[in-house]
Amino acid sequence: MNIKIKKLSKDAVIPSYAKIGDVGLDLTAVSISYTDNYIEYGTGLAIEIPEGFGGFIFPRSSISNYDLSLCNSIGVIDSNYRGELKLRFKTTYNFKPNNLYNIGDRIGQLIVMPIPKIKLQVVDDLDITNRNSLGFGSSGV
Secondary structure, three states: OOOEEEEOOOOOOOOEOOOOOOOOEEEEOOEEEEOOOOEEEEOOEEEEOOOOEEEEEEOOHHHHHOOEEEOOOOEEEOOOOOOOOEEEEEEOOOOOOOOOOOOOOEEEEEEEEEOOOOOOOOOOOOOOOOOOOOOOOOOOO
16 A cells, blocks of 8 residues: 655654564654653654545554653544644653653654444444443453
8 A cells, every 4th residue: 555655854764664564664753842741753754644544653662661651642643634743742750851762763653544434323222242331350350
């Protein structure tokens, strides 16, 4: 599948798969800005997600080595968004200023998936399942 991507910065790195079989394309930081509420990394990239698909930005597993947490857990890129791909992080409770991503580091991963359009149908009853309304911890874990 071909997807259009635009470099907004000369330093932008075109995302790629690190290894055969990887699901996510690695995103690289080319800018960093700080606020009182978050740290924002820019990728210097804009992407054209096709209609019927969504782009999702997930943290990399390496995030466990840093004092950061992706603010929105998973970023959603709609097919009509054409702005820069940015990732915002909050610092963790044990934050150390020298334990952050740096410019040039891979900071997240992009996954593009098909998204079906759904039409909700209001009903009085739902089909019965073996779980029904059992919620958190219902599997015994």
